[in-house]
Amino acid sequence: MITRRGFIKFLGTGFLGAAALGGYAFAIEPLLRLRITRYRLSPPNWPKGLKLRIVALADIHACNPWMSAERIGKICQQANGLGGDMIVLLGDYTSGMNLVTSYVHSNEWSKSLATLEAPLGVHAIFGNHDYWEDKTFQQNGGGETFGHRALKSVGIPIYDNRAIHMEKENQGFWLAGLADQFALLPGRQHGRNQMAGLDDLPGTLNQITNDDPVILMAHEPDIFPKVPTRVALTLCGHTHGGQVRLFGYSPVVPSRFGNRYAYGHVVEKDRNLIVSAGLGCSIMPVRFGSPPEIVVVDLG
Numbered sequence: 106m107i108t109r110r111g112f113i114k115f116l117g118t119g120f121l122g123a124a125a126l127g128g129y130a131f132a133i134e135p136l137l138r139l140r141i142t143r144y145r146l147s148p149p150n151w152p153k154g155l156k157l158r159i160v161a162l163a164d165i166h167a168c169n170p171w172m173s174a175e176r177i178g179k180i181c182q183q184a185n186g187l188g189g190d191m192i193v194l195l196g197d198y199t200s201g202m203n204l205v206t207s208y209v210h211s212n213e214w215s216k217s218l219a220t221l222e223a224p225l226g227v228h229a230i231f232g233n234h235d236y237w238e239d240k241t242f243q244q245n246g247g248g249e250t251f252g253h254r255a256l257k258s259v260g261i262p263i264y265d266n267r268a269i270h271m272e273k274e275n276q277g278f279w280l281a282g283l284a285d286q287f288a289l290l291p292g293r294q295h296g297r298n299q300m301a302g303l304d305d306l307p308g309t310l311n312q313i314t315n316d317d318p319v320i321l322m323a324h325e326p327d328i329f330p331k332v333p334t335r336v337a338l339t340l341c342g343h344t345h346g347g348q349v350r351l352f353g354y355s356p357v358v359p360s361r362f363g364n365r366y367a368y369g370h371v372v373e374k375d376r377n378l379i380v381s382a383g384l385g386c387s388i389m390p391v392r393f394g395s396p397p398e399i400v401v402v403d404l405g
């Protein structure tokens with residue numbers, strides 16, 4: 106039989122354990138950890154002689170104290186040292202939560218991102234929060250967001266339903282990017298009854314004019330079932346790996362497919378998807394089992 110003293114000790118131990126766990130999830134993992142996650146793959150339609158390294162950053166969610174301009178700058182410096190042929194930015198640069206000490210202005214986070222360097226350049230798409238946080242954009246139902254203007258001001262190209270042809274060592278490939286799938290919020294004030302996207306997958310792929318392989322950037326992985334085998338690799342963010350991930354499972358995933366596309370390398374019918382856990386936090390500043398990460402993909 107447990108004694109009164111033993112019961113109190115058990116409660117105390119449980120409280121201290123919960124406090125330590127909460128402190129780790131609230132402060133250590135989201136603020137102090139950063140891992141480099143590497144993938145090596147050769148998709149069926151990727152030329153064997155074409156070797157390409159992609160460094161991907163997703164879901165920065167700039168805000169203080171969690172993701173300051175200084176911290177973003179340090180992450181960019183680390184990304185520059187990973188030997189990428191190109192660097193891709195997969196959206197959600199703005200904060201996605203209210204539990205902040207202050208917001209980081211787009212002029213600040215864009216200047217940090219401007220320090221990124223790669224031989225084949227830096228390329229960006231936008232995420233849902235980049236559209237949601239711009240009240241003027243939501244009211245107008247279109248146009249440029251403040252994030253668009255910020256990245257343009259530092260010379261980072263944006264792929265809103267756009268594809269361009271690129272080359273490495275005289276071998277060609279296509280880089281394509283989609284506008285966000287949940288860009289427009291519903292609401293009477295906006296004159297919309299439901300969420301709406303600005304993505305145009307068919308229109309984007311119609312810009313591809315030869316048989317060279319295609320890399321697709323899309324913020325949300327929900328598009329993946331519609332992506333044809335013509336696309337060698339789809340790169341996404343958005344889910345944060347659920348932010349809380351235990352034994353390969355996330356209790357809450359912001360996707361209608363749940364854990365199917367929550368995190369990592371997914372192969373379906375010869376189609377390849379990589380979903381980054383991202384860098385910042387959304388809704389709550391908590392990460393557990395899903396630390397911030399920079400993704401490195403070696404193709405070929």
